[in-house]
Amino acid sequence: MTLINPSIGKSSYHGGFVRVEKRFSRGFSMLAHYTKSRFMDDVESANEYGVTGSYMDQYHRRLDWARSASDVPNHVVLTAMYECRP
Numbered sequence: 001m002t003l004i005n006p007s008i009g010k011s012s013y014h015g016g017f018v019r020v021e022k023r024f025s026r027g028f029s030m031l032a033h034y035t036k037s038r039f040m041d042d043v044e045s046a047n048e049y050g051v052t053g054s055y056m057d058q059y060h061r062r063l064d065w066a067r068s069a070s071d072v073p074n075h076v077v078l079t080a081m082y083e084c085r086p
Helices: none
Strands: 011-023 028-041 074-082
Antiparallel strands (some): 011 028, 028 074
């Protein structure tokens, strides 16, 4: 058995969201969703954005503790919907 990229890091995710929905007359509605988050880790993974690198010191992993390359601190989704009635 061969281990490729064994799990050697740690990560932390904290987030919160707000959702607002408004329904209007005649089948029209709007939805807004906002997420504020922070994703920290001390190791890069193969599916992160950008070029992956390695760690500074394998015996002192705290030197690499920082925001993850996959961190999306602010995420907004706006949706508008219209229901057609026959």
